[in-house]
Amino acid sequence: MDKRELIRAKLAEWDLTVSESELEQLLPTYDNLLRWQRVLESMARSRKIGDGMSIPESEPVTIHAIEKKGAQR
Amino acid sequence: MTSLQDLAHEPISAVAELLRRKEVSPVELTDMTLERVEKLDPRINSFYTVFKNAARTSAREAEDAIRRGNYRGPLHGIPIGIKDIYEVGPTTCGSKTLKDYVAPADCEAVKRLKRAGAIVIGKTATYEFAYGFPTLKSYFKPARNPWNLDYDPGGSSSGSGAAVAAGLAYAAMGSCTGGSIRWPAQCCGIVGLKPTYGRVSRAGIYPLAWSLDHAGPLTRTVTDAALVLQACAGHDPMDAASANVPVPDFSEKLDRGIKGMRIGLMRSVYQDNCDPKVLRPFEASLKEFEKLGAELVDVPSITLTQMQAIEWPALFAECAAIHVDNVRHRGADYNPHAKLFVAYGLLVSSGCYLLTARARAQVRDDLLDVMGKGIDALMLPTVGFPTGRVLEDSPGLSIVAEEFSIYTAIFNFTGFPAIQVPCGFDSDGMPVGLQIAGKPFEEATVCQVAAAYEKATPWHNQHPRL
Numbered sequence: 001m002d003k004r005e006l007i008r009a010k011l012a013e014w015d016l017t018v019s020e021s022e023l024e025q026l027l028p029t030y031d032n033l034l035r036w037q038r039v040l041e042s043m044a045r046s047r048k049i050g051d052g053m054s055i056p057e058s059e060p061v062t063i064h065a066i067e068k069k070g071a072q073r
Numbered sequence: 074m075t076s077l078q079d080l081a082h083e084p085i086s087a088v089a090e091l092l093r094r095k096e097v098s099p100v101e102l103t104d105m106t107l108e109r110v111e112k113l114d115p116r117i118n119s120f121y122t123v124f125k126n127a128a129r130t131s132a133r134e135a136e137d138a139i140r141r142g143n144y145r146g147p148l149h150g151i152p153i154g155i156k157d158i159y160e161v162g163p164t165t166c167g168s169k170t171l172k173d174y175v176a177p178a179d180c181e182a183v184k185r186l187k188r189a190g191a192i193v194i195g196k197t198a199t200y201e202f203a204y205g206f207p208t209l210k211s212y213f214k215p216a217r218n219p220w221n222l223d224y225d226p227g228g229s230s231s232g233s234g235a236a237v238a239a240g241l242a243y244a245a246m247g248s249c250t251g252g253s254i255r256w257p258a259q260c261c262g263i264v265g266l267k268p269t270y271g272r273v274s275r276a277g278i279y280p281l282a283w284s285l286d287h288a289g290p291l292t293r294t295v296t297d298a299a300l301v302l303q304a305c306a307g308h309d310p311m312d313a314a315s316a317n318v319p320v321p322d323f324s325e326k327l328d329r330g331i332k333g334m335r336i337g338l339m340r341s342v343y344q345d346n347c348d349p350k351v352l353r354p355f356e357a358s359l360k361e362f363e364k365l366g367a368e369l370v371d372v373p374s375i376t377l378t379q380m381q382a383i384e385w386p387a388l389f390a391e392c393a394a395i396h397v398d399n400v401r402h403r404g405a406d407y408n409p410h411a412k413l414f415v416a417y418g419l420l421v422s423s424g425c426y427l428l429t430a431r432a433r434a435q436v437r438d439d440l441l442d443v444m445g446k447g448i449d450a451l452m453l454p455t456v457g458f459p460t461g462r463v464l465e466d467s468p469g470l471s472i473v474a475e476e477f478s479i480y481t482a483i484f485n486f487t488g489f490p491a492i493q494v495p496c497g498f499d500s501d502g503m504p505v506g507l508q509i510a511g512k513p514f515e516e517a518t519v520c521q522v523a524a525a526y527e528k529a530t531p532w533h534n535q536h537p538r539l
Contacts, residue, residue, distance in 0.1 A: 007420065014397055014419050016404075022413055029417055029470045033425070036382035040428035043379060045435055060430030061437070063284040064271075064314040 003027060077105040081240035082536045084294040085301070088243065089147040095139060099150030103132035103192050106152040110194065110241045113539050119216045119226075119235035120154065122163045123195040128152065131192045138190070147300045149190030154236045154245035157196040158203055159183055159288075160277040167199040169212035169406045170399065180277025181312070182246060182288050182305045189304035197245050198232025203253060203281045204392060205411025206472075207231075208464040212406075215463050218260055219537035220503055225463050227260030229253040229281075233291045234261035238537055244292045244301045250281040251384055252456070252481030254289050255493035255508055259455040262495045262504030262532065264523070265291045266298040267481075269513045270488030271316030273302070274309030282391035283314070284430075285384075285485045294533055295494060295524040299323035302516060318514055326521035332366030334522065336509075337448040339374040339483075346377050346478050347457040354497030354505040355454040358526065362452075365525050372443045372451065375436055377478055383436070384482035385473045386421045387429040393418025410467045417470060429486075437487040444512050450522045451510040453480050455493045460503040481508060490516045492523045495532035504532075 001009075007026055011018060018026065046054035080088055080102065091097040107125055114120055135150040158166045160176035161183045183193065198216040200206055206228065207215040216231040218224035219239035226235040230247025234257030237245050247254040249267045258265025266289045273288040280286055290301035303324070308317040338359075343352070359369055396415045404412045440451070457478030471477060484491040491510035499505050509526075511519040527533050 010420055011416055015401060016397065016416060016419065018413075018416055022409075022416070025410075025413055025469045026416060026420070029473050030420055032473060032475070033386060033417070033420060036378075036386060037422075037425045037428070039378055039382040040386075040425065040432055043375075043382075043432045043435065044428055045431075056431070058431045058435045058438075060427050061284075061434045062430075 003030065077101055081105065081109055082293070085147060085151050085243045085292065085297040086294065089149070089151065092139065092150045093144050099132040099135035099139065099192065100129070102150060103128050103152050103194065106194060106241065113239060114241060116222055117217045117219055117235050117239055117241070118214055119198055119232040119239065119241060120195040121157050121165060121198055121213065121232070124162060124193060128192050128194040135190055135192065145190040148186065148304050150192060151190070151243045152192045152194045153186065154195055154197040154233055154242040155183055155193055156230050156233050156245065156247050157199050158248060158279040159246060161193060161196070163196065165213065166279050167201045167207060167213045170403045172212070176277070178277070181274040181309045182278070185305045185307070186246070191304065194242060197230070197236050200229035200231060201408050201411045202279060202396065203229040203248055203250060204414060205408040206464055206468050207408065208466055210466060211408050217463060218460065218503070219539060220262060223462055224460050224503060225260065227257035227460065230257045230291060234258055234263060234265070237261065237263050237291050237293060239539060240536065244290050244297055247289060247291050248278055248281070249287045249289060249485060250285045251388055251485055252479045254291060255455050255481045255491065256479060258291050258493045259504060259506035260460045262535065263291055263293055264295055264298045264533070265289070265493045266302060266516070267484060267491050268302055268306065268516055269316070269490045271314045272306050272490070272514070272516070274312040274315050276309055276311035280395055282388045284391060285388055287485065295492065295520050295527050296324065296327055298492065299327065299520045316514070321517055323517050323520055326517050327524040329521055330365065331362070331522050331525040334367045334449040335447055336362060336367050336369050336522065337372035337443060337451045338369055339451055339453040340371055341374045341376055342380060342480050342483065343377070343453050343457055347454055348459055350459045350499040351454055351457060351505050354499070355507050358496040358507055361526060361529055365529055370448065372448060373439070375483070377480070378475065380483050381475065383429045383432045383486050386425050387486065389414055389418030389473070390421040390426045391418070408467065410469055413470055417473065433486045436483065440487055440489065441512070449518060453508060455506040455508045456480055459499045459501065484510050489513055490519050492519050494523045494527055496530070497532060
């Protein structure tokens with residue numbers, strides 16, 4: 001799917017419309033977002049457990065749990 | 074006795090002593106501050122609202138209390154500003170959408186500051202909802218940098234930074250989701266302290282991103298930052314993130330120096346991308362730390378790209394969840410780019426958001442491991458770019474571009490406490506700063522390191538000429 005259409009479709013799911021000029025601004029930042037997504041994937045720690053298979057070695061922090069683990073250490 | 078005007082740039086710690094000894098009265102101090110605001114702020118625009126009458130009433134009450142021997146401590150009778158996303162009186166969040174909103178009650182942080190005797194003189198300018206950069210075309214015009222009125226004071230706690238630097242308040246509260254306390258503090262040549270996540274209640278402060286939001290003070294000195302934090306820190310059941318942990322004396326270690334301490338330099342964040350105008354003063358400051366007896370050690374960390382990859386998708390996904398319905402109804406009244414950031418946040422997939430949350434856990438654990446190996450504090454420049462000019466037109470989505478090298482975000486998404494202190498000036502005469510971070514809930518250590526550097530350097534004694 002064309003990226004313009006993709007962005008419009010994703011925003012339509014939220015009942016939000018953007019103008020052509022707004023879409024122009026969103027396009028490069030959307031590409032950047034996808035790049036960062038790949039950076040995040042490469043950061044995520046996993047252990048290989050088979051051909052093309054891995055198991056996560058880290059799990060997401062829940063919104064309000066960050067400081068509690070820090071305090072325990 | 075010193076003239077009242079000479080006290081405008083003095084730290085709270087010095088003025089409080091004069092108030093305690095009844096050599097200066099809260100009414101005199103408040104009147105002097107309000108007169109400065111009236112005279113200077115039309116050019117700086119650091120305040121949206123000034124509580125002239127309420128401030129004078131509070132000052133009279135403080136004066137009576139002190140006269141009767143009921144001195145409450147170092148904030149008693151001290152005029153302060155509050156960022157306009159904190160609920161107290163008219164609370165616009167820097168947005169046309171809330172231009173007429175008046176908070177029904179004070180937020181918890183303000184209640185605590187008032188209980189400590191602080192005089193709230195007004196609401197300070199902010200980026201729209203703490204993220205939408207104001208421009209000359211915005212409904213609420215941008216605050217100006219007191220060091221050069223053509224320059225931006227940083228943000229989003231822009232008015233708080235400008236007011237404190239200009240001598241229009243002795244401290245001001247800010248909020249910080251990616252750097253909104255430390256960045257304006259750097260741009261304005263003052264101190265900004267982002268405490269540990271959960272240390273200061275955010276109840277009654279308009280959220281930007283729940284998992285990243287912090288509240289904290291902007292002040293002229295490290296001692297003052299510790300004093301203001303002391304007044305507003307502590308558990309609050311009304312904030313879901315509030316930490317139920319003891320509140321220590323944040324000033325306890327301010328005079329201990331840093332001899333023998335090991336400070337970790339996070340070079341991987343800044344070494345390849347920091348503008349030389351900012352890097353030069355920072356590198357010079359390293360010698361000062363060594364002279365003070367600290368050992369500087371390179372420590373492993375993430376890169377700027379990794380920091381951005383975690384911070385911005387997480388921040389704007391949460392921001393979008395907060396604002397989407399408001400934007401549907403009132404999008405035309407937001408700054409154009411503020412509306413666009415909400416759209417950007419809606420483009421962040423659930424998988425991406427969860428990857429940011431995994432990466433945050435990893436980075437937090439890695440930093441705790443590093444510090445567990447005998448590192449007392451972490452250090453790096455506050456941001457990697459020089460202070461820019463006030464924006465004439467919409468900056469678009471520029472902060473989610475790779476060039477926006479803000480180094481503060483790592484301590485938002487890990488929740489570690491971090492402080493910014495001035496460390497010199499760039500070639501345009503604009504202030505430059507460095508940040509020091511510590512283990513969760515060790516604000517006292519962070520302040521200890523920062524205070525030692527501050528005492529050895531002249532930067533905090535320099536003020537803009539207005």
